[in-house]
Amino acid sequence: MTLPAQMSNSGGTWHLYVPLMNTPHAWPEYIWPRTATVPTIAERERALNGLGYESVPGDEWSWIEDSDIPGDPASPVRLIASVRVRPMLWGGSR
Template sequence: MAGEFTAQMSVSRGRWRLYVVLLNTTERWPEFGFGRALPVPTFTERTDALSVLGFEPLPGAEWTWTEDSETPDDPASPVCLIAAIRVRSWTGVDA
């Protein structure tokens, strides 16, 4: 699986999870569970999790955060935070 992808991190069932979005495939998306809601996983923890999944951030890529709601069109709905970063398959070789 070579190429560039988007990795996302969000809270599911009260725990942070990181997953790599694989479009146009029936393959299961690679996923890493942090096993907690707080504290939010650090940059280093996220990078380590990506490594476990076989990916690394693209050079110069930064995490971006998006706010969403659990119930669309309801301004009183609880907020969901989604973090995203562009990643590539990890080669194990410094470029």
């Protein structure tokens, strides 16, 4: 089973989360305390591992731009990165 993990920045803080649709539980989420620097791939993987997930081997992070106000070219840009993840086996699989 694979799921998408996403990382976004709005207001300066980077958030990593695994959207779990159709569940009453809160989505697993990690928030970096710093505001400016984009988390490295190694930092993202450690955060995913802490949430119980790992990147699917061979998958790479992809980036898109979104805006707070669709269709408004003056709207602040929201960067969103995504990668496919899978639940880690107990004790880790790497």
